[in-house]
Amino acid sequence: MKLIFLGPPGAGKGTMAKRLAAARGIVHISTGDLFREAIANKTELGLEVKAIIEKGGLVPDSLTVRLATGRLAAPDCGKGFILDGFPRTSAQAEALEKFTAVDAAVNFELSEAEVVRRLSGRRLCPSCGATFHVDFMPPKTPDVCDVCGKALVIRKDDQIEAIRNRLAVYTRETEPLISFYGERGLLKNVNAAPAPDEVFAAVRKIL
Numbered sequence: 001m002k003l004i005f006l007g008p009p010g011a012g013k014g015t016m017a018k019r020l021a022a023a024r025g026i027v028h029i030s031t032g033d034l035f036r037e038a039i040a041n042k043t044e045l046g047l048e049v050k051a052i053i054e055k056g057g058l059v060p061d062s063l064t065v066r067l068a069t070g071r072l073a074a075p076d077c078g079k080g081f082i083l084d085g086f087p088r089t090s091a092q093a094e095a096l097e098k099f100t101a102v103d104a105a106v107n108f109e110l111s112e113a114e115v116v117r118r119l120s121g122r123r124l125c126p127s128c129g130a131t132f133h134v135d136f137m138p139p140k141t142p143d144v145c146d147v148c149g150k151a152l153v154i155r156k157d158d159q160i161e162a163i164r165n166r167l168a169v170y171t172r173e174t175e176p177l178i179s180f181y182g183e184r185g186l187l188k189n190v191n192a193a194p195a196p197d198e199v200f201a202a203v204r205k206i207l
């Protein structure tokens with residue numbers, strides 16, 4: 001089974017992808033991991049990606065497509081895969097379509113208010129790396145690490161301004177993808193607001 005997972009930051013698609021990949025015996029490919037691995041392994045593409053990121057540039061579609069399709073050609077993808085974070089643009093989706101057909105694009109839907117609540121509630125201990133959430137996993141004492149007692153912080157990415165930026169970028173890039181897969185009859189919408197077990201059950205049901 002060949003799947004694409006779409007969804008805004010905080011919708012839990014990475015978690016769902018891991019669970020479904022384990023349940024189905026297929027491979028979970030996240031673009032972030034793909035970039036990190038290529039850079040760590042110092043492959044030719046990895047070095048190109050590294051040079052671009054270090055200059056603060058955006059990795060071009062052509063390079064992302066080469067990395068992703070290279071990974072998809074590996075033997076362990078034979079039984080199927082879940083792509084998480086790729087394709088991100090229509091150009092990438094068109095390139096993927098030429099490379100292989102997918103069975104479905106699962107779109108995890110979450111309201112902007114809920115995305116903000118989930119991401120802005122995250123807290124990190126800068127000392128030991130423990131993570132908390134003010135609603136879902138609150139520390140025993142507000143803003144204090146349960147493990148080491150240091151003051152908790154909000155990561156830069158989880159500040160309200162940054163969240164709104166990430167969401168704006170996501171919406172701009174992904175809306176064309178939703179139409180792309182909708183037109184091909186491959187789009188499956190899932191409500192990502194309920195508890196993870198319920199969302200996971202819904203995903204299994206639609207596939």
Ligand SMILES: [Zn+2]
Binds near residue numbers: 125128145146149
């Ligand atoms: Zn700590």
